[in-house]
Amino acid sequence: MAELERILADLTALTEMVNSGEAGLPAIQRLVELVQRAVESDGASFVEFGPAGGRVIAGSGAASWALGRQVDQADSLVDDDHLERVVEIRAEEIPTPLGKQLAGRGVRRLIAVEVEVAGQAVGLLRAYFSEDSPAGELRRSTLALFGAVAGHLYADNRGLPVYADAPAVATLADAIVVVGPDGAVRSWNPAATVVMGRTAGAALGRPLPVPLPAVGQVVEHRLRDGRWLQILVTALPGGGGRVVTLRDITEAHRREQARELFVAVTSHELRTPVTVIKGYADTLVDHWGELDEAERRDAAERLGQRAGDLARLVERLLSAVGDGSGLAAPMPLPFDLPEAIRTALADLPVETRRQVQVELPDMLPKALGERASLATVFAELITNAIKYSPPGSPVELSSVVDIGTVGFRVADRGIGVRPEHVERVFERFWQAESGSERRYPGVGLGLYLVRRIVERQNGWVSLRPRERGGTVAEVRLPRADLGAGEA
Template identity: 50%
Template sequence: MPDRPDYSALTRGQIALLERISTGDTGLAMLGRLVRLAQDVLGALGAGFAEYGPGHGRVIACAGRCAGALGRRVTVPEADRTQFLPLDALDDAIAGRGDGTDIRYVLGTPCAVGDAVVGALYVSYGEGGEPGPEHHAVLELLAATAGHLYGRQAGFPVHGDGPVVAALADGLAVVDRDRVVQLWNPAAERLTGRTAAEALHHELPFPVPPPGQVLVHHLPSGRRLKVTAGDLPRTPAMRVVTFRDSTDQDRRHEDRDLFVAVTSHELRTPVTVIKGYADTLTNHWDSLGDQGRQDAVRAIGARAGELARLVDRLLSATSEDGEVGGAPPGPFDLADALRAAAAALPAGLRRRLVLENLPGDLPKAFGDRDSLATILTELATNADKYSPAETEVTVTAAGDESTVTFRVADRGIGIRPEHVERAFERYWQGTAGAGAGLGLYLVRRIVERQHGWVSLRPRQGGGTVAEVRFPRA
């Protein structure tokens, strides 16, 4: 590694970043530029940013030798300071594993907005000594810039749609008969984003429900407040208003209702077709003839197989943490498994799919071979849904020292950088009426059960690339 950071590149890069930020650019695209700047300025082999959410983190931007870690789930470290550690000591806590075996160390620093740590910025090195204080200082400067991006609260997977710091206690306000605020506690500040100075002696920014009733108020940030109120004892002209964040609870109820709707919609078509053909066989057996009866039985068999796959998908989507079915992982030939999975696709998808580059000397992957049918079906279906009918969907594969990878690429409408992680959320749809929003969610769960990871990215020239990485056997 260089003895000193490249301060000339740092100055140019920071000026360019700030100019873009001042014109309104934010989100993952800007974070990607910052990560590449960190790699260049600090003379690293690679760099990345892991965003922290509830319970775990995920690599959402990376460059250089760390590019293969995009989409990888990582654990959240306990350290709250800049550290330089051997890669093995991290246990995937910050960076996951890079593609190159020559990566040996990671220098990482937390990224915070106020007191809330939203992620970590890191650079990766090979052999060559420990980075000095100047390297630490530059990385911390760039992490502060990342924190500034997060402070704008736009375009990030976890911390992009509202206040970064969740409320830890109920908000409380005391209002007079005209709903003018006389008291405003710290939790109220956190929940609403209004300081006491902004709230006191001004009208309460949401309605007050009658005593004994509950009102749900939607803030512009997307947060939902569950509001209750009561009279202040011995002061009838005053009312106490309490409110708490009910966003997650309400969304769980919505997920349940949406799951019921999705289930009925997804199952209706194959059930209707099976019943229709069964009725036809029952009522017209003699008039159908042998060929007609065989065609009807084949259609019932095909729809029954489709129904079984739908049931597996829908049941797998009922739990965030439950196991997705499958055999124990082991070594398998990825190229051969992809060919078999492609041959089993419905005819319409099969015609669009082009197996472009499946090397014969591809190293063995470690995972569940049988799951490739589900993974490829979901990715190919997604590509088919969002790309013009006359374009091809290509499948390629490659291997390196630590992973075996395949990519499904289309020439469709593409994906916005801030949506590359949201696309894996259960029920999320990028386009209104685009489907149930379960396919990519299921793919990520299946792949991560096998200690692999999956990511999406915009394709140069238009379209989307889905990349699945398995550990090398």
């Protein structure tokens, strides 16, 4: 078991990391790595909860395979039937498919602790062991300690939660503050502590730390950490003060900005191919007799290429506008993954194919999914890799297979992805750059559609920075030779 001094040193290093400004997902990933070392487990992971369930956002060791994977709330293992804060269970005793998945990868036992902020569950911290002996009280206490640290990271609201559409405080009650006639705070509820990041003891008797509008007015105020608050004031009877309601509207504000950006960017992205198509069409109509056969063929090929670009863009927009509720679920069937990838690669433009270095074996276990949609997934990942890489830079395509899944990796040597963005890139319309000075075109739909397509087939996709620069995208699908739920 790791010594107490080492655990304290690790926590100190994590604190310094956060204080230096590197919070959010990088801090959670570092915490997971520290957990694995502190409890001497074979792996560790962190699951973040959102309205649609959970997702593995950080993992190390024996849990790295699950990065990006959706997790059912039933797999949390921490519920009303467990009175203990830390739950310990053997993999074979887990009633959901998670038990088979872990046992198939050599995990015999795990311990888990639920992470809370103001009584609201925001995540789950787990440690995995290949040994079958009980973890022991010291390991359980250590995991609980790191779970509390994770809770503090989420309460700070600095880059967390990773799910931008599911802030940890969104489901909490509004922050309610009572201000006396003298402007001093008289009451400060628990939600105010979460929203403002200030305890009642630090707030009572002091002026309200945000602007105080007139009674009946609603104002929006931007905090120094970038979050937005909606402030509403009502009067107490008898002139005894005012009740101030503070509501975190950061996500609503972000969505409104995203909609405005989407309209602007989409207009630009649609205008470009349309302008080119019209230009070449006008050239052919007005100067047909002046062009030789080679020039006509070149113009026709460029028309076809731009028309294809326009068709793909429109298809992305139509796919992303709806929520998919009216679409029939694909029928999963076994298919040859290497052959499907090579077919999809052959459909890409010649210039794109030249940059792809293929390292695929002739034989892999068959994947279980929808082969037809794989071409869209593959094309989006390859196109993204090339777009964000220097001209002519090679893109490496390889396979990945383990006891439960089969898939492929796309690795580039481009600008890379920031650790805090590896989940946000899958959001609809999200882009790392905004405004008119963007270096890279696009409407922020490609990776959103990739994740949507893959997860409809019970698979998952993840992104991570590549060592020595670049990005690695990984797609995993269930193996066809396994039973349901064994991936």
